[in-house]
Amino acid sequence: MASIVTARRLQKRYGRFEAVRSIDFDVEEGRCFAFLGPNGAGKSSTIRMICCQSPISSGTLTVFGEPADPHAIRIKRQMGVVAQEDYLDRELTVEENLVLHGRFYGLSGGEARERGRELLTFMQLDTKSHNRVKELSGGMRRRLVIARGLIGRPRLLVLDEPTTGLDPQARLLVWTRLRELRQSGVTLIVTTHYMEEAARLADHVVVMDQGRILEAGSPSELVERIAGREAVDVWGLDEAVVTNHIGSLGRVQARGDSLAVLTNRAEAVVNLLNTGPMRPERMQVRPASLEDVFLLLTGKDLRE
Ligand SMILES: Nc1ncnc2c1ncn2[C@@H]1O[C@H](COP(=O)(O)OP(=O)(O)OP(=O)(O)O)[C@@H](O)[C@H]1O
Ligand SMILES: [Mg+2]
Numbered sequence: 001m002a003s004i005v006t007a008r009r010l011q012k013r014y015g016r017f018e019a020v021r022s023i024d025f026d027v028e029e030g031r032c033f034a035f036l037g038p039n040g041a042g043k044s045s046t047i048r049m050i051c052c053q054s055p056i057s058s059g060t061l062t063v064f065g066e067p068a069d070p071h072a073i074r075i076k077r078q079m080g081v082v083a084q085e086d087y088l089d090r091e092l093t094v095e096e097n098l099v100l101h102g103r104f105y106g107l108s109g110g111e112a113r114e115r116g117r118e119l120l121t122f123m124q125l126d127t128k129s130h131n132r133v134k135e136l137s138g139g140m141r142r143r144l145v146i147a148r149g150l151i152g153r154p155r156l157l158v159l160d161e162p163t164t165g166l167d168p169q170a171r172l173l174v175w176t177r178l179r180e181l182r183q184s185g186v187t188l189i190v191t192t193h194y195m196e197e198a199a200r201l202a203d204h205v206v207v208m209d210q211g212r213i214l215e216a217g218s219p220s221e222l223v224e225r226i227a228g229r230e231a232v233d234v235w236g237l238d239e240a241v242v243t244n245h246i247g248s249l250g251r252v253q254a255r256g257d258s259l260a261v262l263t264n265r266a267e268a269v270v271n272l273l274n275t276g277p278m279r280p281e282r283m284q285v286r287p288a289s290l291e292d293v294f295l296l297l298t299g300k301d302l303r304e
Contacts, residue, residue: 236281
């Protein structure tokens with residue numbers, strides 16, 4: 001499979017601060033690639049370099065075989081961008097925003113209006129086309145930004161937290177649309193804080209923290225390798241007590257008001273804790289998930 005984006009020892013510095021620290025990755029054409037990581041991990045910094053919005057500091061980064069650079073107009077014309085901030089013109093209507101954006105991709109006013117209508121239908125915004133952007137709700141604006149990212153029929157669509165702030169229905173709509181795009185051959189690069197979103201959409205995931213890539217793989221492979229098969233959530237017991245008690249049956253991690261025991265033998269863990277000297281208030285067995293992988297790799301503490 002051909003790589004559409006290739007990064008080698010890629011770095012981003014802001015002054016002396018290193019936001020992206022020598023990362024390597026390859027995005028294969030036609031796939032969905034996800035960057036996960038806590039706040040400040042360097043996801044948006046990486047995305048902005050891929051989108052040719054900010055220059056790389058060192059290493060190499062190619063998109064469609066060409067070096068990514070803010071002047072790389074040929075790259076930009078084949079790419080749709082859904083940035084973390086929306087950059088919509090609030091005084092203009094929904095349609096005007098789309099038409100204006102279409103110009104950049106070389107569409108005439110008529111072509112952009114027609115394509116805009118299709119996209120508003122695609123994102124279930126057709127009734128809003130003559131409203132000013134300032135009259136839209138936050139979720140509608142987000143859907144408009146996704147529609148706008150598609151106006152130039154991009155070969156590569158890059159989305160930085162596309163569903164942040166969307167209600168569950170809108171999120172399902174976006175997932176459906178992104179899957180359709182991927183099936184039609186569009187390559188997707190996304191960042192998200194919703195692990196379910198990454199698990200559903202992505203073929204390949206990288207987990208970043210403090211500018212470095214910690215792990216990479218398919219969602220199911222990462223879950224199996226890092227978290228194991230199952231998790232037992234435990235309420236009402238101390239981390240040290242559970243750790244001592246279960247020994248080598250699993251790995252324990254504190255999770256706010258509960259503990260998670262990652263294990264391949266959930267039944268044995270439950271039996272052991274139910275017959276121990278101190279009983280839990282409550283337990284729940286569930287399949288291990290990408291959320292467990294994320295928390296195991298990046299820890300449970302908040303980033304500054
Ligand atoms: N323009 C900038 N100037 C200086 N520092 C910056 C700039 N943009 C980002 N940073 C810093 O770089 C680091 C990475 O930021 P980045 O926005 O890439 O993180 P992120 O992974 O996208 O986080 P989030 O999940 O919160 O969106 C942070 O410490 C941030 O403060
Ligand atoms: Mg970000």
